[in-house]
Amino acid sequence: MNILNYTEEHHEFRKRLQDYFAKEVTPYAAKWETDHIIPKEAWKKAGKAGFLCTSVSKEYGGIGGDFIYSAIVCEEMTKTFQTGLAMSLHSDVVVPYIDEYGSEELKKRFLPGCVSGDIVAAVAMTEPDAGSDLSSLTTTAVEDGDEIIISGSKTFISNGIHCDAVIVAAKDPAVENPYQAMSLYVVEDGTPGFTRGRHLDKMGWHSQDTAELFFNDCRIPKANLLGEKGYGFLMLMGKLQQERLVCAMGAVYGARQVIDGAVEYFKTTKDASGKPLSKYQAVQFALVEMETDVRIAETFIQKLIADHMEKADIKTETSMAKYWTTDLANRVSGRCLEMMEDFGMVEQNPMVQAWRDFRITSIFAGTNEIMKFIVAKLMQL
Structure with a gap:
């Protein structure tokens, strides 16, 4: 017995997803596991097929689906025995920050690409000396006119190699309270000062591109702030x-x-x-x-x-x-x-x-x- 109210649309979505995985994912899962990474094109194929960010509204390219769609994607993905195409991470963990807290400008800039797979998203919280205790973060964000200067490093970041946009948790060093000092910013691939470190070799999740990220006086527009300053935590x-x-x-x-x-x-x-x-x-x-x-x-x-x-x-x-x-x-x-x-x-x-x-x-x-x-x-x- 399943207590969730699946509609005919949900069942049709699952069937299309199963067919897609059988053709585009499962046959390549073993190779991705051996290669310790997936081709970035896999994200674009999944997006083009309509399986990324199902909760995003039609206004930004999504289908405006309920959370049952997310559950279906998560369930069917486990049957492929691969972790590189981390669709639930991208769609249900990272992108919702932009969808809920982003300005209209940020939503228009990033959400359509996240839906299509042209933008792979990541969230960067963990640091070499700060894991579960977010108050210990040392990455800083300093205002300089219309820009924010981000400095610090992050580690164990999923989608770290392929990410085109990364949500970075950073603190204003001028604010004493560590929780009120924290804000979230979107940093785009190619931004000067933003570099990737090692592709980390792990015990499991071999096909998942987990990496170190470095921000060396990385300048981004102040408009890349998610929500209000100081509300990151x-x-x-x-x-x-x-x-x-x-x-x-x-x-x-x-x-x-x-x-x-x-x-x-x-x-x-x-x-x-x-x-x-x-x-x-x-x-x-x-x-x-x-x-x-x-x-x-x-x-x-x-x-x-x-x-x-x-x-x-x-x-x-x-x-x-x-x-x-x-x-x-x-x-x-x-x-x-x-x-x-x-x-x-x-x-x-x-x-x-x-x-x-x-x-x-x-x-x-x-x-x-x-x-x-x-x-x-x-x-x-």
Whole structure:
């Protein structure tokens, strides 16, 4: 049972997306994984096909779709077993900052390109010495006439190599309060002083272009400010509900792919006597336990998606979901690999990649320990 109200348009969108992935993504996923990057053209193809930024209004080139479209994209993307074409990150984590907080000028400059795939978007918060604690950011933004001078460095930035526009969190050094000092700015590729560092080699997410970004007296127009000056921290906090929900969705949808793959493997793999491994009680009990956990998680996520679409305040629940579902995905993938014994070690097994890719999910968008700390505060403990 699915508690979300899917319309005929949603089902048609899913079918078109499945056909698109089968033709333009899945056949190339293994090569992208080996190359540790995807061709930038993949973004333009996805945009041209109408699968990026589905929530953006028709005025700026989007379809003005509800969040169910985003959920469909996220779910179908997990079936491709690749992370480079991070459509949910681009469409549902980064671009909403411009869509909600950007001036009319910024919306007209960036949103159509984000929808078409001509502009790949990234958000730069994490620094070498500042991760979950945003108040520790050291990147500065100083006004100079009609310009802003940004100086500092960012690291572990997803879409960092391909990004054409990056939202940068920076602080005014003249403001003492670290939270009131923070603002968000859009920096475009090619801006003098903006350079990319290493393409970071990671344990998982191999096809995702994660990079260091450097801003050396990078001058941008003052008009590139998102929202009001000094409200950067509040804007980041305002979007974390959706970001954490997206993370949880990806974890649950990914766990579903793993458990389904494991069930199929144990049904079709036989022992020396010809008996399917799924007929052994130990295997059955393990698969039943994991299937139960994943179904509970799916129901939880469906409820949160419905609440989010009603604009409910579910910061507590999405923080819970982020840590619980990513822990679940790591646990399920690890247990399945152990049960597969030798086959759980070979790269030909897609679950090996899934296990690697799940490792980062308990770290990004705020570590799972931070999620528990947030929930404890919201519970007034």
